[in-house]
Amino acid sequence: MKGKKVTLLRQDFPFLQKKKGEKKPVYFDNACQSLRPEPVIQAINEYYRDYPGCAGRSAHRIGEEVSRAVAAARKKIARFLRVQHEEEIIFTRNTTEGINLVAQSWPWQEGDRVLISDKEHNSNLLPWLRLQKQKIIQLDVVPSTEDNQLDLNRWEEVLRQKKVRLISVGFTSNLDGVTIPAAELIKLAHDYGALVLLDGAQTVPHQQLNLAKLGVDFLAFSGHKMLGPSGTGVLYARRELLEQMNPFLLGGETVARSTYQDYTLLPPPEKFEAGLQNYAGIIGLGAAVEYLEKVGFDFIQKQEEELNSFLTAQLQQIPQLQIIGPADPRQRGGIISFYLPQISASQLALILDSSHWIMVRAGQHCVHSWFAARKIPATLRISLYFYNTREEAEIFLQALQQTLKIL
Amino acid sequence: MVCLLAFFFLALLSLFSATHRPLLKEAWLCLRRRLTLRPCETRFDEKIKARILGRVITRSPFAARFLNRYFELLSFLFFFFFLFNIFLALRGIYNYYLYGSCNGLNKEGFCLFDPHGENNQVSQLAQSCSTEPPNPEKIDFSFLENEKNSLPQTNPVSKDEIIFVGCYNCPYSRRAYPSIRQLAKKTKANLVFIHLPTKRETEYLSSYLYCLNQIAPDRFWATNDLLFQQEPTKIGDEATVRSLLQEQSWDLAAIDQCRQEEKTKNAVQDLNQALAISGIYGTPTIRINGTIFVGPKPERVYARALKK
Numbered sequence: 001m002k003g004k005k006v007t008l009l010r011q012d013f014p015f016l017q018k019k020k021g022e023k024k025p026v027y028f029d030n031a032c033q034s035l036r037p038e039p040v041i042q043a044i045n046e047y048y049r050d051y052p053g054c055a056g057r058s059a060h061r062i063g064e065e066v067s068r069a070v071a072a073a074r075k076k077i078a079r080f081l082r083v084q085h086e087e088e089i090i091f092t093r094n095t096t097e098g099i100n101l102v103a104q105s106w107p108w109q110e111g112d113r114v115l116i117s118d119k120e121h122n123s124n125l126l127p128w129l130r131l132q133k134q135k136i137i138q139l140d141v142v143p144s145t146e147d148n149q150l151d152l153n154r155w156e157e158v159l160r161q162k163k164v165r166l167i168s169v170g171f172t173s174n175l176d177g178v179t180i181p182a183a184e185l186i187k188l189a190h191d192y193g194a195l196v197l198l199d200g201a202q203t204v205p206h207q208q209l210n211l212a213k214l215g216v217d218f219l220a221f222s223g224h225k226m227l228g229p230s231g232t233g234v235l236y237a238r239r240e241l242l243e244q245m246n247p248f249l250l251g252g253e254t255v256a257r258s259t260y261q262d263y264t265l266l267p268p269p270e271k272f273e274a275g276l277q278n279y280a281g282i283i284g285l286g287a288a289v290e291y292l293e294k295v296g297f298d299f300i301q302k303q304e305e306e307l308n309s310f311l312t313a314q315l316q317q318i319p320q321l322q323i324i325g326p327a328d329p330r331q332r333g334g335i336i337s338f339y340l341p342q343i344s345a346s347q348l349a350l351i352l353d354s355s356h357w358i359m360v361r362a363g364q365h366c367v368h369s370w371f372a373a374r375k376i377p378a379t380l381r382i383s384l385y386f387y388n389t390r391e392e393a394e395i396f397l398q399a400l401q402q403t404l405k406i407l
Numbered sequence: 408m409v410c411l412l413a414f415f416f417l418a419l420l421s422l423f424s425a426t427h428r429p430l431l432k433e434a435w436l437c438l439r440r441r442l443t444l445r446p447c448e449t450r451f452d453e454k455i456k457a458r459i460l461g462r463v464i465t466r467s468p469f470a471a472r473f474l475n476r477y478f479e480l481l482s483f484l485f486f487f488f489f490l491f492n493i494f495l496a497l498r499g500i501y502n503y504y505l506y507g508s509c510n511g512l513n514k515e516g517f518c519l520f521d522p523h524g525e526n527n528q529v530s531q532l533a534q535s536c537s538t539e540p541p542n543p544e545k546i547d548f549s550f551l552e553n554e555k556n557s558l559p560q561t562n563p564v565s566k567d568e569i570i571f572v573g574c575y576n577c578p579y580s581r582r583a584y585p586s587i588r589q590l591a592k593k594t595k596a597n598l599v600f601i602h603l604p605t606k607r608e609t610e611y612l613s614s615y616l617y618c619l620n621q622i623a624p625d626r627f628w629a630t631n632d633l634l635f636q637q638e639p640t641k642i643g644d645e646a647t648v649r650s651l652l653q654e655q656s657w658d659l660a661a662i663d664q665c666r667q668e669e670k671t672k673n674a675v676q677d678l679n680q681a682l683a684i685s686g687i688y689g690t691p692t693i694r695i696n697g698t699i700f701v702g703p704k705p706e707r708v709y710a711r712a713l714k715k
């Protein structure tokens with residue numbers, strides 16, 4: 001039954017139908033970008049073909065149509081995240097932009113302190129490092145446990161000792177797939193008067209969230225990791241927080257009125273969406289959300305968990321192979337990141353690609369700080385999504401064994 | 408760096424040999440990839456190695472293992488092989504510039520700029536008494552010392568000398584003749600013309616030419632140019648040539664009388680004998696100030712030889 005569903009779903013993805021000789025693509029790099037199903041591609045095409053206009057500023061009919069479509073996408077995303085107010089959804093280009101938006105727009109006050117974990121993606125490290133260098137904030141890094149999990153006690157200890165303004169932390173790590181106990185962390189933070197920004201790049205595509213219940217203050221994520229078009233993203237922020245923030249990009253679409261001396265900003269979300277927006281992308285993202293809801297997160301999680309368990313069990317039999325993070329695959333979502341001493345992960349990834357058209361990622365996955373501290377050169381990362389199959393996993397394992405024999 | 412060098416070398420090599428072209432394309436792709444490669448991800452050499460291994464591994468794991476183990480050594484060997492090839496290629500260009508042949512003066516062999524090797528082609532003599540294979544280095548023009556005075560010349564006082572041994576109905580002589588004439592005119596070098604009948608049907612022309620030059624050396628060259636412009640088949644037909652001479656207001660009676668003279672017969676015979684033992688095996692054979700060119704060369708080559 002489940003197998004049949006995957007087979008059907010796979011038919012929606014044009015890339016999965018491709019062939020190079022006898023080889024079919026094995027796409028295991030979903031943490032970077034997912035593939036896109038036909039309805040998303042169609043939505044983008046429809047915009048360009050049928051109503052390729054500007055939203056908001058133009059009164060002609062296609063302009064209105066774009067405005068309606070963008071508003072509908074915003075609504076879909078708000079509903080998808082169980083957010084009460086649509087205006088709390090701000091369209092960005094990606095997770096990185098969302099985090100930078102908060103970092104650059106928050107009214108920081110002297111002595112403000114920000115906490116991050118020790119395994120943040122560069123996108124959730126560099127914006128804070130810059131503010132620290134500019135002496136705008138103080139930044140502390142809270143270490144994870146031995147197996148890369150978040151230790152609430154350590155966070156509480158820091159929160160108790162220091163006055164913290166914001167915690168900005170990866171909800172699910174792209175390095176090892178570990179999802180943090182966000183609800184507990186948020187509660188803890190709020191108890192100590194701190195705000196919480198979650199980097200949801202690897203979470204939103206894989207689990208159903210209820211932001212109203214979660215109580216998170218900010219959540220940034222990317223559309224392209226959840227079937228959406230490249231270069232689309234969302235920043236969710238509570239309305240009262242958005243009202244306190246000063247956008248870091250100003251221009252067309254952000255103001256209600258301007259004179260040579262002054263300007264009056266529009267309310268959120270407009271004041272944060274400066275200039276002409278990626279309408280096709282936003283509309284495509286709306287279609288992606290709709291598609292994901294149809295697939296259902298129960299199915300997605302089950303599918304990823306099963307495949308991860310199978311792959312983990314097989315990989316663990318390879319001598320010296322080290323999987324990063326918890327041994328239990330159920331704690332690693334769709335990600336398996338591993339390395340073999342003496343063997344170059346990038347070499348391995350390149351050979352897998354050229355010999356079997358298997359796409360995995362090798363490197364430090366933009367978490368250089370974590371690797372530098374542990375002196376591990378790189379890992380090979382498999383990142384799964386619901387359309388990956390057992391058959392693909394078997395192809396991967398067989399190709400890996402074959403390659404290891406010659407290296 | 409490696410890809411840049413490889414691309415550069417292969418670009419040159421592929422001018423000369425089609426087999427290098429697919430490699431060139433690959434090098435170009437590598438170069439392009441190199442330029443867009445994100446430095447934190449993979450190194451170029453690693454990428455190339457993996458691409459090769461990836462292709463080999465599915466066919467022969469053994470070969471893939473071997474390649475992996477000796478990759479550095481093999482790439483060095485290839486690199487030196489490329490260097491050697493580039494040296495050959497550059498030498499080819501240099502030779503072509505100097506001699507109109509990639510392989511050196513009067514040397515045959517493939518040359519991209521002259522794919523059919525026409526710059527080395529001659530119309531071979533119909534029969535030769537020599538049993539030796541044709542060899543440009545064995546050509547000896549010393550017979551000219553005795554014969555020169557009776558041969559047509561454009562400017563005997565010049566110290567620059569071009570000797571053109573050619574045949575009127577041979578394609579390669581016909582190709583070289585106009586540029587040689589042009590060159591002699593421009594530089595005032597002394598052009599000496601020798602008719603070498605590679606085809607039997609033009610043998611009869613020897614005595615005519617001798618007599619034309621004896622009767623009116625100043626009018627000889629205009630007629631000679633005209634003969635080279637005739638359709639090759641017409642040259643073999645004595646009657647056609649005679650009427651041509653007549654059209655050019657030559658006195659056929661005087662020519663016929665000259666042709667009957669013993670002196671003419673001896674001169675023609677002497678020249679033919681001298682040519683037969685000169686080692687000249689085809690036309691055109693051209694000597695410019697001591698350098699011998701067998702086959703029609705680009706004009707630039709003749710001009711350079713004259714300047715030396």
Ligand SMILES: Cc1ncc(COP(=O)(O)O)c(C=O)c1O
Pocket residue numbers: 031032094095096097121123124170172173174199201202222
């Ligand atoms: C955990 C995490 N945060 C942030 C990012 C950055 O996402 P983007 O490049 O879409 O801004 C990624 C991308 O891989 C990620 O995995």
